[in-house]
Amino acid sequence: MIPMTIQTRVQTPITQEHIDFYRENGFVQVDNMIAPDELAELREFLEEAMQNDGDRSVSTDKKGGLYYRVLNQKVSVWRDHAGMGRYTTHPRFAEAARLLTGASGIRLFHDHGLWKMPGDSKATPWHQDTPYWPVNEANPGMMSLWLTLDDVDERNGCMAFVPKSNQLGKLKGIDLTDPQNIFDYIEGGQADAQKPVVVPLKAGSCTFHDGLTFHYAHANSTDKPRRVLAIIFMPDGVTYSGDPHVITDGTGLEKGQPIAGPRFPLLARKG
Numbered sequence: 001m002i003p004m005t006i007q008t009r010v011q012t013p014i015t016q017e018h019i020d021f022y023r024e025n026g027f028v029q030v031d032n033m034i035a036p037d038e039l040a041e042l043r044e045f046l047e048e049a050m051q052n053d054g055d056r057s058v059s060t061d062k063k064g065g066l067y068y069r070v071l072n073q074k075v076s077v078w079r080d081h082a083g084m085g086r087y088t089t090h091p092r093f094a095e096a097a098r099l100l101t102g103a104s105g106i107r108l109f110h111d112h113g114l115w116k117m118p119g120d121s122k123a124t125p126w127h128q129d130t131p132y133w134p135v136n137e138a139n140p141g142m143m144s145l146w147l148t149l150d151d152v153d154e155r156n157g158c159m160a161f162v163p164k165s166n167q168l169g170k171l172k173g174i175d176l177t178d179p180q181n182i183f184d185y186i187e188g189g190q191a192d193a194q195k196p197v198v199v200p201l202k203a204g205s206c207t208f209h210d211g212l213t214f215h216y217a218h219a220n221s222t223d224k225p226r227r228v229l230a231i232i233f234m235p236d237g238v239t240y241s242g243d244p245h246v247i248t249d250g251t252g253l254e255k256g257q258p259i260a261g262p263r264f265p266l267l268a269r270k271g
């Protein structure tokens, strides 16, 4: 039997099973998030965005750098590539985020091209995302869509998640190039939170994970890049902490204000 997708104005592949799993575990796998023709187009657009320097997107590190060995990352590709803009702001993705989180409105926070390069590749260490974001709320309900443009498994950088680890609250940020062991931060009695689930995926499929969920990605031991588009969504109303961050710097946001406006468009709303 094929599970019923949830019917809303915008079509998504999200079923009640996805919603229940996400809310229980803090992550979920969603197959076939995009169709084969979209996958072909998105590969072309993301290749262009990663290979061309624009004045609005930001590369985190250069080839040879420590961070680059973990991730060849370009932040805000949607701002420099109109085709990427179409995908990053696609109503299907934001509506899927709204259904999973149950938020009444979903805004874009930012996107990244996240490539794990062949060669001297390092794993992305276990971490939570929320500690890096300039938001006031300890549990802001922010989440990431991690959409792979290549088949991924443990050989080329698939992700792993610790179910329910989002319930442990916001811990210290991990240095991705010289990582602390996040499991050292877990107090006794929460041993269940230490059993990771590895999630291999087919190209065009994705995971969604809560910003507090522990996650990890394997090193890439193949001879091709692992190409991923990650999109960070937030419920409408999340407020700015005033801390410096590449996404909010220069936007004129004041400490305590809801993160909103043209750089953070409302992409999905209830009803």
Ligand code: SIN
Residues within 6 Å of the ligand: 071, 114, 116, 124, 144, 146, 157, 215, 216, 217, 228, 230
């Ligand atoms: C990765 O793609 O290697 C990590 C993604 C993430 O931290 O969300």
Ligand code: NI
Residues within 6 Å of the ligand: 127, 128, 129, 215
């Ligand atoms: Ni992360």
